Amino acid sequence: MAWIGRPAQGSARWFGVGLMSGPEMNKRWLAMMVLLAALMAVSVGCGEDAQGDGASDGSVDDDDDAANNDDGSGEPDFEAPLVCSGTGDLFATHVLEVTYGPGQEFGRDAMPEVVLGPPLGGGCCEGSLDVVSLGNGGSITLAFADNAIVDAPGADFLVFENPFEAGETVFAELATVEVSADGQQWHAFDCSATEAPYGTCAGHHRVHLQDDEVTALDAEQHGGDPFDLADVGLDEARFVRITDREDQVGFQGTFDLDAIGIIHPACP
């Protein structure tokens, strides 16, 4: 993230600060500061986990009866075959690995929660702040503990960055996306374009979904960069790795991840 769209407006809306005066304003400010302190305490605690060894346990439901927790540890076993035990999560549940590149400057303390669950997109004209910036050449690997992406006609999953449009220009920050069924063998989508529309790179489609409750994802309605497993010859994927384009630097040079969502889930 070299620059964020309209941060003043965005943060004002998030914290609910409207036009106020006198005692009302004082009360709102006090409440805001208490909330901020609580949020900072939470994010510091989580940040240590995310940054310690580059892996974390995310916010997955650690029920021992989850279908893919077959070792009794409560941790998902990504090597075991996925057995659906109901509706699976449509959004990434775990960050397995993260490597930050030079220029990493945003969102690190909020990891891993900031990239799990639905995106907080801003539609056409504002970039989400609910992101982690990867830094130049940085990389992140995410997984779905209780679900997988399967190939069906059309796009199968969505990567949500925080692009927005400024006049005729899309403020895009590009990354290469790879997928894997086993976490060992990876298949990369072509990402070599250097100008719009950027092909099968992540980081250039605006995001409309804003933390809404959704039971199905649709690229046209919800935005995000669409990816089709058929393009890399894969029937199913449980892991997604995103790597910032090292050749793209400067003003639009650092990919920011908001979320990943499944359009075609193995456990619908």
Ligand SMILES: [Ca+2]
């Ligand atoms: Ca497909």
Ligand SMILES: [Ca+2]
């Ligand atoms: Ca960005």
Ligand SMILES: [Ca+2]
């Ligand atoms: Ca870059």
Ligand SMILES: [Ca+2]
């Ligand atoms: Ca997010």
